């Protein structure tokens with residue numbers, strides 16, 4: 001699990017905050033949680049969107065994941081240009097077959113599911129960098 005050092009909202013001391021993402025209702029939700037040993041604060045929060053620094057910490061722990069489409073089809077191109085509620089890359093520069101997006105594993109899982117709903121098959125690959 002990824003964690004970052006942040007300030008406790010109760011006492012202002014440094015605390016290790018656990019962070020993660022999960023899929024809920026077709027969206028990526030972020031969450032943070034910590035227990036402060038200084039003042040006893042127990043904080044858990046859900047966040048619609050994690051800050052970039054949190055996403056980078058997650059990718060540092062879980063790796064960066066790529067979404068790969070192995071076939072160039074009109075349907076795939078259409079889905080990537082118009083069909084996805086979110087787009088993580090400039091779809092204008094897409095080259096298929098190839099990697100169409102990269103991010104955290106959870107973000108790529110969501111894209112994979114969204115593409116599957118549009119009858120486009122894609123696969124998650126962990127980036128080797």
Ligand SMILES: [Zn+2]
Pocket residue numbers: 008009010011012013036037038039040041
């Ligand atoms: Zn505290």
